[in-house]
Amino acid sequence: EDQVTQSPEALRLQEGESSSLNCSYTVSGLRGLFWYRQDPGKGPEFLFTLYSAGEEKEKERLKATLTKKESFLHITAPKPEDSATYLCAVQPAGANNLFFGTGTRLTVIP
Amino acid sequence: DTAVSQTPKYLVTQMGNDKSIKCEQNLGHDTMYWYKQDSKKFLKIMFSYNNKELIINETVPNRFSPKSPDKAHLNLHINSLELGDSAVYFCASSQALLAGTDTQYFGPGTRLTVL
Numbered sequence: 001e002d003q004v005t006q007s008p009e010a011l012r013l014q015e016g017e018s019s020s021l022n023c024s025y026t027v028s029g030l031r032g033l034f035w036y037r038q039d040p041g042k043g044p045e046f047l048f049t050l051y052s053a054g055e056e057k058e059k060e061r062l063k064a065t066l067t068k069k070e071s072f073l074h075i076t077a078p079k080p081e082d083s084a085t086y087l088c089a090v091q092p093a094g095a096n097n098l099f100f101g102t103g104t105r106l107t108v109i110p
Numbered sequence: 111d112t113a114v115s116q117t118p119k120y121l122v123t124q125m126g127n128d129k130s131i132k133c134e135q136n137l138g139h140d141t142m143y144w145y146k147q148d149s150k151k152f153l154k155i156m157f158s159y160n161n162k163e164l165i166i167n168e169t170v171p172n173r174f175s176p177k178s179p180d181k182a183h184l185n186l187h188i189n190s191l192e193l194g195d196s197a198v199y200f201c202a203s204s205q206a207l208l209a210g211t212d213t214q215y216f217g218p219g220t221r222l223t224v225l
Binding site: 032034036038041042043044045046049085087089091096097098099100102103 | 114141143150151152153154155158160165166168200202204212213214215216217218219
């Protein structure tokens with residue numbers, strides 16, 4: 001059965017304190033792994049898609065990496081505006097729907 | 111120039127009522143989706159439509175009926191609302207079914223509260 005587990009559930013960081021969020025997945029063939037950011041009261045906002053192990057993508061202070069079993073979202077020198085829930089989702093091969101994890105709620109303290 | 115829009119943003123109603131949520135996308139995408147996000151923030155697929163044709167229908171009560179008048183619109187009608195239907199419903203769209211680049215773009219959500 002396709003499954004996505006994210007850890008930690010919640011993370012508090014001081015401004016400038018780098019860290020990583022984890023997304024472990026079990027899927028019968030991976031078509032793509034997606035990272036989204038969700039602010040309170042809003043819809044998920046697309047960040048990255050990763051397709052194969054070893055792939056990395058960067059955007060400002062965020063960097064996403066992918067292995068055959070997990071993905072990491074690295075946050076370098078975070079700012080308070082990075083506070084949000086970060087969602088990971090996998091798309092199985094041959095399917096077009098996404099299976100989401102429950103997210104990591106990140107709080108960056110000034 | 112909102113890409114995926116939903117109306118209404120908030121919906122409060124009594125048990126047993128029938129209600130609809132509307133979704134429109136102006137991205138020219140062929141595939142649209144409905145997701146449900148529960149109180150624990152878990153997002154789960156409900157339906158997927160490709161070019162007005164139903165593709166995915168997860169285990170959802172048949173009180174929920176999606177309707178796609180054209181490929182830019184996907185509405186969700188809910189009959190005989192129950193307390194457990196309270197959640198945030200998100201519409202999303204992607205370029206094409208099983209396309210190489212099929213990132214899903216989400217609407218702002220509709221918070222449904224059933225009293």
